[in-house]
Structure formats: C-alpha cells, structure tokens
Amino acid sequence: MEKLKVVFHISDTNRWPILLSNVRNLVKDLGEESVRIKIIANGMAVLAYMPEPDNQRILRNVRELSESGLTFMACRNSLLGNNIDEKILPDEIEIVPAGITELVKKQNKGYGYIKP
Amino acid sequence: MEKLKVVFHISDTNRWPILLSNVRNLVKDLGEESVRIKIIANGMAVLAYMPEPDNQRILRNVRELSESGLTFMACRNSLLGNNIDEKILPDEIEIVPAGITELVKKQNKGYGYIKP
C-alpha cells in the first residue's frame, strides 16, 4: 500500500511545540513505515534551527525524528533574511532554495498540507 | 456531479467564530447537498466542545450545523492532553484517535484543506 504523505508548514517560532506534538502523534498513530513526513520551516521559524541554548529541546526532537526518517527543511531565503549562516545548522537540516516552492511542489506530488 | 469535499482544521480556541462564519458562508453559497464538510479540532481548540457557559454560542452552532450534515470531530490526544473526559462532550462530536492523522487521510481522499 502506498504511504500517506504530508508536509507540515511552520512559519512562526512559537508553533514549534505544537508542530512537534502533532508530528509525534502522527508517527505514533500510523507507524513510521506507513507515512512520509516532511517539515518545511520558513520565515521566523528557521530561527529555531540555530544551535543556541533556547533551542535545545526543539533540536533534540528534530534530531530524534530525523533519525526516525522524517525530513526537516529550512528555506534559504528565510535564512538569508535572518542573517543565519547555513553552515552553523545541524547536519540533519535540509536546505531548500525557497520553502514556498517546496510546499507547492510537494502538494503537487500528492502530499497533504498541514499548518499547525 | 461529485460533491466538493473540504476539511477545516482548527487548533486555536479563538478561531472558532471565524471558522463558524466560514462554514456558514460555504453552506449558504454552495448548498448543503453539494459540499461535504468536516471540522477537525485539535490542540486547545477542543476546549470549546466542553459544555460550559462560555461555549454555549459555539455549541449551539455545532449542533445546528451537525443537523445540517456537517461533521465535527475532536482529537482524542488533545482531549487527554487537556484532561477532558470525552463522555461529557455533546453526542454530535465524533472522537478520532488523532486529529492530525484524520487531516492527512482526508486530504488523501480528495478533501481540500482550510485553516481558518
């Protein structure tokens, strides 16, 4: 059976706890093997990827979930707009040229869309 | 002709008035017989389903719209997370194990997605 596919869109930093809870519930409910999950952060939400003390809880979740097969993406336009050097981001973060483009392309390939 | 299908996602309590207005406009515009509408509440938004004085206006709308054929759902994870006993909720509320899973599955079956 074909996997369910979903892309999560996060643009506000304060939505990260909700997004992570949503994603964990989805994985727990369906099992990692039956759903493909991508998380695309743009706007201010990319700030949470920076290796800083305040982000440790988020980044620990990002690392664990990446190891489970989920993909976390950052929009390069947003990184540039916030003066973030992408080289400082954790290795598991995938950089895409434009988060919005990725959101459109993923939906065009059958991904559902969720804005937590 | 096949019905249009749409799932509304609400996660913040304060979006209920906007969601209800959106839904009423959609029903008025298209007619109940030509659109299938499901509303999935997760996160704090499930608090509005509790039979409390502050929620009377919302719950009256939920009851009326349910009688018109719309389906209002509550995420069980969110009910548990907010210590809400699902037995106290109005009968017309449908409980689903995970609201997010439902949102993905519905889109996979051709439902549009709207976050009011």
Next chain:
Amino acid sequence: MEKLKVVFHISDTNRWPILLSNVRNLVKDLGEESVRIKIIANGMAVLAYMPEPDNQRILRNVRELSESGLTFMACRNSLLGNNIDEKILPDEIEIVPAGITELVKKQNKGYGYIKP
C-alpha cells in the same frame, strides 16, 4: 509541462507582508511562466485592499504582482461584513461571492494551498 498551481489564503491583516514576501520568492524561484498563483483574502484581511494611506505599500505590491499575472481576490461576504463598498477597491482586485468556496474549488482543480 503543466504549470504548478497554488492558492494563498490570507485572513489576518498582519500577514500581508509575509504573504507578499512568500509570493515574490515563489515567482523569483520558479519564474512567472511556470506557476499560476491566486491570492484569496477573506475576513479582516480584505481591509488591506482599501485605498488608504496605511495600505499604500501593500497596494503597490498588489498592482505590480497583478501586472505579472497573479490574481488577487476579495471575498464579498467579508467586504459586506466590514462595510466596505467594493466599488472603491482597485480595479485589479477580483471580487468572489465567497472566498472559502473559491479556496475549496481551487484545491479541487489541483491547486496547492498555502496559509502564510
């Protein structure tokens, strides 16, 4: 190759700068000729279409992007609800009877959905 198609949904006035930035990044990244972009404003977001000093920056962007082939729409229900006479809106704004209906119909025709 078929164009990518996407509908942006804006319901809060304060999301206009983010939406306009998202849309510009999408056009820059994909090129105007390979993506069809529609923006549907409902709720309070329609206030930004009024020809008032505070809206000049937004309206200049709306005009420029319309000339590039993007379509900006306003929900008539929302205009009525905010006592806005649609005759005062700039010519490039397309009025639709119900923004929500349009969002459902567009997704039904293969448009992706983005809520900035």
